[in-house]
Structure formats: C-alpha cells, structure tokens
Amino acid sequence: MEEVLKLKKATYHLWTFTSSKLISSFGAQVYAFAVSFYILQLTGSATSFAVNLICNLLPRTLVAPFAGYVADNYSRKAIVIMAQIASTLAIGGLLAVSLISGLSLVAIYTTTVVLAIASSFSGIAFSSSITGLVDEKRIQKAMSLNQMSISFAAIGSPALGGLLYGTVSMPVFLVMYMAASIIGVILESTMNFKLFAKRKEVVDGEAKESVIQSMKAxxxxxxxxxxxxxxxxxxxxxxxxxxxxxxxxxxxxxxxxxxxxxxxxxxxxxxxxxxxxxxxxxxxxxxxxxxxxxxxxxxxxxxxxxxxxxxxxxxxxxxxxxxxxxxxxxxxxxxxxxxxxxxxxxxxxxxxxxxxxxxxxxxxxxxxxxxxxxxxxxxxxxxxxxxxxxxxxxxxxxxxxxxxxxxxxxxxxxxxxxxxxxxxxxxxxx
The missing domain is CATH 1.20.1250.20 (MFS general substrate transporter like domains)
Incomplete structure (x- = not known):
C-alpha cells in the first residue's frame, strides 16, 4: 500500500515539477525579452546589452561550486524554495524602484545578478533531486517533461513578449514575472524531495566538510x-x-x-x-x-x-x-x-x-x-x-x-x- 502511495505521489511530482518549470521558465524568458529590448532602446548600446549577459553568466559560474556544496549538505527542498523566494523579492525590488524613481541600468544589472545566483542554486538543487522526486523507471519521463516545458517557453515567450512589449508598461512585465515566481513557490512547497532519495543520514554533532574539502571529495x-x-x-x-x-x-x-x-x-x-x-x-x-x-x-x-x-x-x-x-x-x-x-x-x-x-x-x-x-x-x-x-x-x-x-x-x-x-x-x- 505504501509503495502505491509513493508512486501516486511521484506522478503528482511529475506534473507539479513540469507545471512549476513551465510557469517559471515562461516568466523568466518573457522578462528577459522585455529587459533586453528595454536596455537596447534606453541606451542603443550593444555593450550595455552585453554587460547584462555577463551579469547573468559570471555569477552562475562563480557560485556553482558553492551551490553544489549546499545542495549536498542541506535540504534541497529548502534551497529550491528559498531561491525562488529570492527571485520573487529581487523582481519586487526592481518593481518598487521602477515605480518610485524609474528603471536604471544599475537596478537592472543588480537584479540580473541576484536572479542568476538564485537560478544557479535552484537549478543544481532541482537537478540533484530528480531521483528523490520520481521512481527510477520514470526518470527519463521526468527529464523529457522538464525539457518539454523549457521548449514550450522558448517557443511561446518571444511571441508573448513581442505581443505585450510596447502595449504594456515595464512594471506589468515585472508583476507577471512575480506572479509566475509566487506560483512556482506554492507548487514546489507541496513536493516531497525525499520520497525516493537515498541520501546518507546526518549524524548529530558530526563536523561538516568545508566547501574546499567537499569539492575535493x-x-x-x-x-x-x-x-x-x-x-x-x-x-x-x-x-x-x-x-x-x-x-x-x-x-x-x-x-x-x-x-x-x-x-x-x-x-x-x-x-x-x-x-x-x-x-x-x-x-x-x-x-x-x-x-x-x-x-x-x-x-x-x-x-x-x-x-x-x-x-x-x-x-x-x-x-x-x-x-x-x-x-x-x-x-x-x-x-x-x-x-x-x-x-x-x-x-x-x-x-x-x-x-x-x-x-x-x-x-x-x-x-x-x-x-x-x-x-x-x-x-x-x-x-x-x-x-x-x-x-x-x-x-x-x-x-x-x-x-x-x-x-x-x-x-x-x-x-x-x-x-x-x-x-x-x-x-x-x-
């Protein structure tokens, strides 16, 4: 009976995971589309656009080793949820700035850095949790559905972004991304990341490895x-x-x-x-x-x-x-x-x-x-x-x-x- 319940929960995870990924990917890509156009229209400079790309790539590269250490030593569910909340707060902060004093490049770059760091923690924790969320026979299904949601977003988000850009203001884009991020938090909070996990039990009082030791291991x-x-x-x-x-x-x-x-x-x-x-x-x-x-x-x-x-x-x-x-x-x-x-x-x-x-x-x-x-x-x-x-x-x-x-x-x-x-x-x- 317990095995049947676990398989039912795994099925729920498959669709919750896919829905969460689809919604958050759509929000992120529509936001990226709008911000890219905004920077180019504001400055007309390819350099300013490239700086925003660097603000996305560089932090992910630098924090990835630390994100891996955290994912292996702490609750992966907590990491995913906290990263999603951090993304929501970052977009909320940018929204507040845009309403109070108007958008600036510094505010956009800062938000991009926070989103990149949150994405690195969330992505690595999620990738590490697939075998804990679904049964072994459906790992390929989970990976395919994950890719499917990303592909849907890749096809639909430029069309939606192009349709909305110029007809709605930048704060509307930010509110849409925040809403998508909040829905992602709610869906992820209902998932059991330890359902099929085979992680070593943590012994109370046992000293944790340092980040360097962990990476060497x-x-x-x-x-x-x-x-x-x-x-x-x-x-x-x-x-x-x-x-x-x-x-x-x-x-x-x-x-x-x-x-x-x-x-x-x-x-x-x-x-x-x-x-x-x-x-x-x-x-x-x-x-x-x-x-x-x-x-x-x-x-x-x-x-x-x-x-x-x-x-x-x-x-x-x-x-x-x-x-x-x-x-x-x-x-x-x-x-x-x-x-x-x-x-x-x-x-x-x-x-x-x-x-x-x-x-x-x-x-x-x-x-x-x-x-x-x-x-x-x-x-x-x-x-x-x-x-x-x-x-x-x-x-x-x-x-x-x-x-x-x-x-x-x-x-x-x-x-x-x-x-x-x-x-x-x-x-x-x-």
Missing part, C-alpha cells in the same frame, strides 16, 4: 567513475564546439546570406519545435536501453548538421529553397540535441550517488559556463578572419573525432556491459 568521486568522466568530457567538448554553431548560424544567415529577419526567426522557431516534439516522444516511450550509444550516434549526426550550415555558401540556393533548407536543418538540430542530452542526463542521474549529485552537477555547470563564452569569443574572432564554411567543417570533424575517440566501442561496452551479439557489433561499427 566531489572531484575524487568523479575520478573513480571513468564512464562518468567520459560523459562529462564529451559534454564539455560539445559546449565549446557549439560556439561555432551559435556564432556561425546568425553570422551566415544575417551577414552573408541576407535572410529576412522574420524568416530567420522562423528557422530558430523550427529548432524549438524539434526539441519540443522529441521531448514529447521521449516522455511517452520506454527508457532508452543504451543511453551512451544513443547519445554517441546523436553527436555524430550533430557534427554533420554543424557542417551542413555552411552548404549554401558552397552551393548557392534560391531564397525559398535556402529558407526551407535552414528550417529543416534547425529542426534537425532541435531533435538531435534532445537525443544527445536526455539519455545522457538519465544515465548521470542513475550513476551518481545521491550524496554527490550537487557537487558533480555544479562541477559540470562551472566548466560548461566557462567554456561556452570562451567558445563564442574564439569563434567570433575566427569568423572575422577565415571563411565561415571551413570553420564549420573543421568544427564538425573535431566533434566527430572527439566522440569517436572518447566514446570508442570499449568505453561503450564498459558503460553497457550487457551489450552483446548484434548490439555489440553495432557498437563496433560506429
């Missing part, structure tokens, strides 16, 4: 997990080489091919639709049997897609054909990203001990957050010097080479010892 734990280290290294290379796509896609379509802004927006929408459809599919199907093998194949496709972005520079196309081509490529990017990410995330959720999840996820976030801006800066510099199509082709070959080496058949078999017969031959063939 996390790194030592990772060194003992070679398959996990492989997944992390692959993820980091993807994050870095993804910069060739992030910079190159906009540069090629807008600067080189002179595509219309509305058509450019539609191709980016195809990316979000691809993510959404694959997330829905994975949430309904049974769990992927060999996640590392599936992710490996997905990355190989990803590499081919990166190279394909430069094809219209080599083989000129009519405008309509070119637009359709990029819409299909971006849809492919969206679906492939989910094929790569979701099985890997499920595998990590199952492999990492509950007591180390916060630290491991914080290490991944710190390194990824550091590599992404670095990749964007380096590729931005390269696109100004070398032909775009060759940068994409070389990045594609590097990505394919990295995954063939790091996820070679012997590593895949180590991750999935049950591979045998025909499946093993398939692994060798890639």
């Amino acid at each position: 996390g790194l030592s734990y990772l060194k003992l997990q070679p398959v996990l280290m492989t997944i992390i290294w692959i993820s980091l290379f993807i994050n870095f080489l993804f910069g060739s796509f992030q910079v190159g896609y906009s540069f090629i379509l807008i600067e080189k091919l002179k595509i219309e802004p509305q058509h450019f927006g539609l191709t980016e929408g195809a990316f979000a639709v691809g993510m959404l459809l694959l997330s829905i599919y994975l949430s309904m199907r049974k769990e992927v049997k060999y996640p590392l093998l599936v992710s490996k194949r997905g990355i190989l496709i990803f590499g081919i897609l990166i190279a394909s972005i430069g094809l219209p520079l080599i083989l000129p196309m009519q405008y309509g054909v070119m637009f359709a081509y990029y819409a299909i490529v971006m849809f492919g990017f969206g679906t492939t990203l989910i094929i790569v990410n979701t099985p890997m995330q499920v595998m990590m959720q199952k492999m990492i001990d509950d007591d180390y999840k916060g630290r491991v996820f914080s290490i991944i976030e710190t390194m990824a957050m550091a590599l992404m801006p670095l990749g964007v800066v380096i590729f931005g510099f390269l696109y100004d010097i070398f032909p775009a199509q060759w940068i994409l082709i070389i990045s594609s070959l590097l990505l394919i080479g990295v995954v063939l080496v790091l996820a070679r058949p012997s590593v895949v078999r180590k991750a999935h010892p049950e591979l045998g017969g025909a499946e093993e031959l398939k692994a060798k063939a890639i």
